[in-house]
Amino acid sequence: xxxxxxxxxxxxxxxxxxxxxxxxxxxxxxxxxxxxxxxxxxxxxxxxxxxxxxxxxxxxxxxxxxxxxxxxxxxxxxxxxxxxxxxxxxxxxxxxxxxxxxxxxxxxxxxxxxxxxxxxxxxxxxxxxxxxxxxxxxxxxxxxxxxxxxxxxxxxxxxxxxxxxxxx
Amino acid sequence: xxxxxxxxxxxxxxxxxxxxxxxxxxxxxxxxxxxxxxxxxxxxxxxxxxxxxxxxxxxxxxxxxxxxxxxxxxxxxxxxxxxxxxxxxxxxxxxxxxxxxxxxxxxxxxxxxxxxxxxxxxxxxxxxxxxxxxxxxxxxxxxxxxxxxxxxxxxxxxxxxxxxxxxxxxxxxxxxxxxxxxxxxxxxxxxxxxxxxxxxxxxxxxx
Numbered sequence: 162x163x164x165x166x167x168x169x170x171x172x173x174x175x176x177x178x179x180x181x182x183x184x185x186x187x188x189x190x191x192x193x194x195x196x197x198x199x200x201x202x203x204x205x206x207x208x209x210x211x212x213x214x215x216x217x218x219x220x221x222x223x224x225x226x227x228x229x230x231x232x233x234x235x236x237x238x239x240x241x242x243x244x245x246x247x248x249x250x251x252x253x254x255x256x257x258x259x260x261x262x263x264x265x266x267x268x269x270x271x272x273x274x275x276x277x278x279x280x281x282x283x284x285x286x287x288x289x290x291x292x293x294x295x296x297x298x299x300x301x302x303x304x305x306x307x308x309x310x311x312x313x314x315x316x317x318x319x320x321x322x323x324x325x326x327x328x329x
Numbered sequence: 330x331x332x333x334x335x336x337x338x339x340x341x342x343x344x345x346x347x348x349x350x351x352x353x354x355x356x357x358x359x360x361x362x363x364x365x366x367x368x369x370x371x372x373x374x375x376x377x378x379x380x381x382x383x384x385x386x387x388x389x390x391x392x393x394x395x396x397x398x399x400x401x402x403x404x405x406x407x408x409x410x411x412x413x414x415x416x417x418x419x420x421x422x423x424x425x426x427x428x429x430x431x432x433x434x435x436x437x438x439x440x441x442x443x444x445x446x447x448x449x450x451x452x453x454x455x456x457x458x459x460x461x462x463x464x465x466x467x468x469x470x471x472x473x474x475x476x477x478x479x480x481x482x483x484x485x486x487x488x489x490x491x492x493x494x495x496x497x498x499x500x501x502x503x504x505x506x507x508x509x510x511x512x513x514x515x516x517x518x519x520x521x522x523x524x525x526x527x528x529x530x531x532x533x534x535x536x
Contacts, residue, residue: 243367260381264372278380304387 189229189299191252192288196295199248200238204231204297224310227284227301236295240271249273249288257286269293281305354378355415355491359440361433362419365485368429371422378415386410413492414474419485426482431458434480438462441476441489458482466491 193204207213207230218226242264250259256277263272270291277284279301287298355378366372377385386407423429442464450463459481466474472495477488 242372243363258376258378258381259374260376262372262374264366264369266370276381276384278384283384304384308387 187252187254189231189286189297192249192286193231193297195248195252196233196297200233200236200240202233202236202238202295204233206231221310222306224303224307225300226303227299229297229299231297233295233297234293236290236293240269240290242266242271245271245288245290246273249275249286253277253286257284355417355489356441358419359437361437361440362421362487364433365421365429368423369421370424371420373418373420375416375418377417379413382410382413382415409494413490413494415489415491417487417489417491419487421485423483428483429485434460434485437485437487438478441478441487446474446476 196202197204210228210230214226214228217228218224242262246259246262250257253275257275258277259273260276261272261274263270265271271288272290273286273288275286277286282301282303284301285299287296289296289298355376366374442462445466445468446464447467448462449465450461452459452461454460460478461480462476462478464476464478465472466476471493473493474489474491475494476490477486479486
């Protein structure tokens with residue numbers, strides 16, 4: 162019986178942060194709902210993103226976590242770069258600093274990357290419009306951990322390349 | 330008496346701290362930049378403050394490859410980034426000429442040009458309206474920043490690097506700022522070239 166209880170407890174534990182975050186007017190959901198109302202579009206949210214985020218956190222050994230993703234397909238409204246930037250800035254609040262802004266009117270392209278220091282982690286908020294697709298992504302990155310992970314792959318790649326050249 | 334001295338030192342430190350913090354920060358964007366961004370067809374804005382540079386430097390920690398020269402170069406780039414206060418890049422491209430005025434350019438120049446900046450290059454072309462300014466921030470004879478302001482009829486570029494930076498390190502900093510990548514361009518190129526050379530030598534040795 163006790164074992165059966167663990168499943169709903171884990172499910173609720175994963176669901177609570179998602180619900181709490183969704184109820185806020187600022188942050189990720191604030192930005193997404195502002196885009197929805199301003200450009201009359203509807204976001205496609207990835208189901209069970211909380212679970213996906215938890216898996217990503219485990220897979221990267223705490224390197225990447227707190228993931229939120231919203232996708233707007235068939236985004237055809239013209240976007241004013243300055244207006245979008247102000248809207249995102251306002252909804253994210255004062256703790257976030259814009260690192261990159263890229264705007265190209267000709268191709269309807271917009272990229273905004275905001276960062277937020279969280280101790281030894283860094284929160285990242287990305288808004289990217291490319292043609293008719295707009296993506297909003299939020300995640301938290303631990304550079305030390307991520308660097309170790311990347312280092313492992315680099316070593317692995319280098320060893321594979323050396324093996325290949327040896328066999329040749 | 331000793332307590333008073335300690336209290337005085339603490340008070341002086343507390344008063345001095347905000348002043349240091351103020352000087353060691355990137356400037357707020359000039360109001361002209363907002364106007365330029367509104368008219369430009371392509372806008373690129375990169376702002377990397379001390380926190381973000383520290384974050385970027387973290388990505389260069391603990392990296393050990395089989396190439397000691399590349400590791401040494403990586404370490405030098407990491408130290409360079411860690412010591413920087415900030416990188417500020419603005420690039421505005423316009424569809425046609427005449428979308429910004431000479432007064433706006435002057436206001437922009439005046440916003441960044443303060444007493445602590447010494448001109449290194451000053452180039453003006455009255456016919457085309459093109460101009461280039463390269464300035465260095467000198468503190469006690471040491472370079473503490475670099476400012477590049479380039480004006481073309483259809484493009485305005487501003488590059489501001491705050492912190493101890495030398496000309497020979499510029500390519501590393503620019504590689505980070507412009508590509509938004511976490512490796513210096515020069516480092517990456519030299520590493521690849523060195524790896525190719527090693528592979529060639531190895532193959533030659535095997536034959």
